Amino acid sequence: MAALAITIAVSACGSNGGGPAASAGAAGGSPGRITAVGAENQYANVIAQIGGRYVSVTAIMNNPNTDPHSFEASPSVATAVAAAKLIVQNGAGYDSFMNKIESASPSRSRRVIDVQTLLGLPAFTRNPHLWYEPTTMPKVAAAIVRDLSALAPAHARYFDANGRRFDATLQPWLHAIASFKRLHARTPVAVTEPVADYLLQAAGANVLTPWVLQADIMDGVDPAPQDVTLEDNLFKQHRVKVFLYNRQVTNTVTESFLKLATQNHIPVVGVYETMPPGYSYGAWMLAETRALSEAVTAHRSTEGL
Amino acid sequence: MQALLHAIVEPGFFADGAVQIAATLGGVVAVVAGLIGVFTVIRSQAFAGHALSDIGSAGGSSAYLAGVAPLWGFVGISVLAAAAMEQIGVQRARGRDVATGIVLGVGFALASLFLYLGMTYHNSSGEIPTILFGSVFTLSAANLPLVIGLGAVALLTTLTLYRPLLLASVSPELAAARGVHVRVVGAAYLFALAITVALCDLTIGAILSTALLVGPAAAALRLTDRPHRAALLAAGISLACTWLGLLLAWDSFYWPPLRHGWPVSFFIVTLVLAAYLAAGALARGQTKRG
Numbered sequence: 001m002a003a004l005a006i007t008i009a010v011s012a013c014g015s016n017g018g019g020p021a022a023s024a025g026a027a028g029g030s031p032g033r034i035t036a037v038g039a040e041n042q043y044a045n046v047i048a049q050i051g052g053r054y055v056s057v058t059a060i061m062n063n064p065n066t067d068p069h070s071f072e073a074s075p076s077v078a079t080a081v082a083a084a085k086l087i088v089q090n091g092a093g094y095d096s097f098m099n100k101i102e103s104a105s106p107s108r109s110r111r112v113i114d115v116q117t118l119l120g121l122p123a124f125t126r127n128p129h130l131w132y133e134p135t136t137m138p139k140v141a142a143a144i145v146r147d148l149s150a151l152a153p154a155h156a157r158y159f160d161a162n163g164r165r166f167d168a169t170l171q172p173w174l175h176a177i178a179s180f181k182r183l184h185a186r187t188p189v190a191v192t193e194p195v196a197d198y199l200l201q202a203a204g205a206n207v208l209t210p211w212v213l214q215a216d217i218m219d220g221v222d223p224a225p226q227d228v229t230l231e232d233n234l235f236k237q238h239r240v241k242v243f244l245y246n247r248q249v250t251n252t253v254t255e256s257f258l259k260l261a262t263q264n265h266i267p268v269v270g271v272y273e274t275m276p277p278g279y280s281y282g283a284w285m286l287a288e289t290r291a292l293s294e295a296v297t298a299h300r301s302t303e304g305l
Numbered sequence: 306m307q308a309l310l311h312a313i314v315e316p317g318f319f320a321d322g323a324v325q326i327a328a329t330l331g332g333v334v335a336v337v338a339g340l341i342g343v344f345t346v347i348r349s350q351a352f353a354g355h356a357l358s359d360i361g362s363a364g365g366s367s368a369y370l371a372g373v374a375p376l377w378g379f380v381g382i383s384v385l386a387a388a389a390m391e392q393i394g395v396q397r398a399r400g401r402d403v404a405t406g407i408v409l410g411v412g413f414a415l416a417s418l419f420l421y422l423g424m425t426y427h428n429s430s431g432e433i434p435t436i437l438f439g440s441v442f443t444l445s446a447a448n449l450p451l452v453i454g455l456g457a458v459a460l461l462t463t464l465t466l467y468r469p470l471l472l473a474s475v476s477p478e479l480a481a482a483r484g485v486h487v488r489v490v491g492a493a494y495l496f497a498l499a500i501t502v503a504l505c506d507l508t509i510g511a512i513l514s515t516a517l518l519v520g521p522a523a524a525a526l527r528l529t530d531r532p533h534r535a536a537l538l539a540a541g542i543s544l545a546c547t548w549l550g551l552l553l554a555w556d557s558f559y560w561p562p563l564r565h566g567w568p569v570s571f572f573i574v575t576l577v578l579a580a581y582l583a584a585g586a587l588a589r590g591q592t593k594r595g
Contacts, residue, residue, distance in 0.1 A: 063426070064428075065426065065427065066424075066426055066428055067430050070424040070430065071424070072425060074425075212564045216565075217430060217431075218430075220431030220434065221431060221434060222434065222440040222443060222568065223443075224442075224564065224565065224566030225324060225327075225442045225555065225558075226317065226321075226558045226564075226566070227558075227564070229317070229321055229322070247428065248428045249428065250428050250429055250430060251429055251430050251431050251435075251443070252443050252444075252445065253443050
C-alpha cells in the first residue's frame with residue numbers, strides 16, 4: 001500500500017513514446033509514455049523532471065514514516081518493475097531488493113541506472129546515502145537524459161533541455177553549501193545515522209559522532225553503551241552546535257539523544273532518507289541545508305520539513 | 306590489585322548510566338526468574354515457558370506497531386497465551402505439548418505479520434533484534450516501576466500458593482485428595498510464569514528468555530532437592546549470570562572487532578549454560594564422595 005504511491009502524473013499526452021513503452025499498462029503507465037521506476041522517490045523525481053510529458057514514473061520508497069533500510073518489497077513493486085523501461089536505483093546495498101525483482105522479470109530492453117555503479121563506487125560503500133553528495137545527482141541526471149534519449153530518440157532534445165534545467169535548479173543549493181563552508185567550516189555537529197554525512201562533509205562540518213555508532217543505528221543493531229555515553233556527552237558538555245536527527249530511522253536510543261539535545265538547548269535539524277512530500281529534489285536539499293545554517297546562525301531548530 | 310581490577314573491569318563500567326539501569330532492571334528480572342523458574346522445572350513446564358517466551362515476540366512487535374512500551378506487549382500476549390494454553394489443556398500431561406505447540410505456532414505467525422507491518426509502515430529501526438534477542442543496555446529507567454511491580458505480582462502469586470503448588474507439582478493426585486484445587490493452582494502459577502517470561506523477554510529477548518527462566522533453576526535443582534533452597538540458589542545463579550554478562554558485554558567493546566560491543570544476551574545465556582554444566586559436575590562430585 002505505502003510502497004506504490006505517486007505515479008507522477010503529467011497532463012499532456014505524449015504523441016510518440018517510442019516503441020517499447022507501448023506495452024506499458026500495469027503500473028499506471030499510459031500508452032505512449034515511457035514507463036519508469038525510481039527505487040527512491042528522489043530518483044523518481046529527477047526522472048520526472050527530465051522525462052516530463054513523455055515519461056510516467058513510479059516511486060517505490062516514498063513514505064517518510066518508514067525506514068528504507070528495512071523495507072520489504074510487495075508484489076505491486078514487482079509489477080511496476082516488470083513494466084518499467086527505465087529504472088534508477090541507489091545500489092550500495094540500500095535497495096538490493098530491486099536487483100532480486102529485476103532478475104525475476106528479465107528484460108533486454110530495460111535500462112537500469114545503478115547510482116553506486118554509475119559513480120564508480122564499490123558495492124561495500126559504507127555510507128549508502130549517495131544522493132546527499134552534491135556531485136551525485138547531476139551525473140544521475142545526465143545518465144537519465146542519455147537513457148531516455150535512447151528509448152525515445154525523437155525527444156532527445158527535449159530531454160537534454162530538461163537535463164540542463166534540472167542542473168540549474170540545483171544552483172541555489174550548491175550556493176548554500178558553499179556559503180556554509182565559507183562561514184561555518186569545522187562546525188561541530190552530532191548525528192544519529194549517516195544519512196546526511198555527505199552533505200555535512202561537503203559543507204565542511206565536523207561530525208563528532210563516532211562512525212560505529214552511526215553504522216549501528218543505521219543497521220538496526222544495539223550500539224555499545226560506551227558509544228552511547230560518548231554521544232550523550234556531546235550534548236551534555238555542549239560540544240556540538242547542531243544535532244541532525246534522521247526522522248526515518250529511530251529507536252529508543254535515538255529518542256534518548258533527541259531528548260538530551262532538547263534539554264541542553266542544542267538546535268535539532270530533522271533529516272530524511274527519502275524526499276518528504278511537497279518537495280522536489282533540489283528544494284529538499286536546499287531546505288535541509290538552510291535548516292542546518294539557521295541552526296548555527298540563529299540557534300533555530302527545524303525538527304521536520 | 307588496581308591493575309588487575311582494570312584488566313577485568315574496563316574503565317567506566319560502574320559509572321555508566323546505561324550500565325546502572327541495565328544492572329538494576331536485569332537484576333530484578335534475574336531474581337524473579339530464578340525463584341519462579343524452580344517451579345517451572347519441578348512441574349516439567351519448560352516447554353510451556355519456552356513457548357510463552359517465543360510468543361512474546363508477537364507481543365513485542367505489536368507493541369512497536371501500536372507505539373506503546375514493548376513490556377506491555379510482552380505481558381499482554383504472554384498472559385493471553387497462558388490462558389489459551391490453560392483452556393486447551395496444558396494441565397494434563399498428555400495434551401500439554403500439543404496445546405503448547407499449537408499456541409506457539411499462532412504466536413510466531415502473528416509475530417511475522419506484526420514485524421512485517423512494523424518494518425513497512427514504521428520508522429523504527431532495529432526492532433527485530435531487540436524483540437528476539439533483547440537489548441538491556443538501551444532500556445530506560447522508566448521501565449523500573451513496572452518491572453518491579455510485575456515481578457512482585459508474580460512472586461506474591463507463587464508465594465501465596467507455595468505449599469499447595471508444591472504438592473500439586475510433585476503429586477497432583479495426592480494434592481487433589483487433600484482438597485487442593487489442582488487446576489486453579491496450576492492456572493495461577495501459569496499466570497505468574499507468563500509475567501516472569503514477559504520480564505525476561507524485555508531483558509534478554511523473546512527467543513532467549515527461557516534460558517534465564519529454566520537454566521539457573523535446573524542448575525540449582527542439581528545441587529539441592531529442597532525447593533526453597535533451590536529457589537534462592539537459582540535466584541543467586543541467575544543474578545550472577547546477568548551481572549557478569551553485563552560486565553563481559555561492556556569489556557567486549559575493547560575486543561575485536563574493536564568498538565563493537567558483543568550482545569549482552571549472548572554472554573548471559575552462555576554463562577547460564579556454564580552454570581548448569583558446573584552444577585552437574587559439582588553434583589556428580591558430591592555423589593561420588595557421598
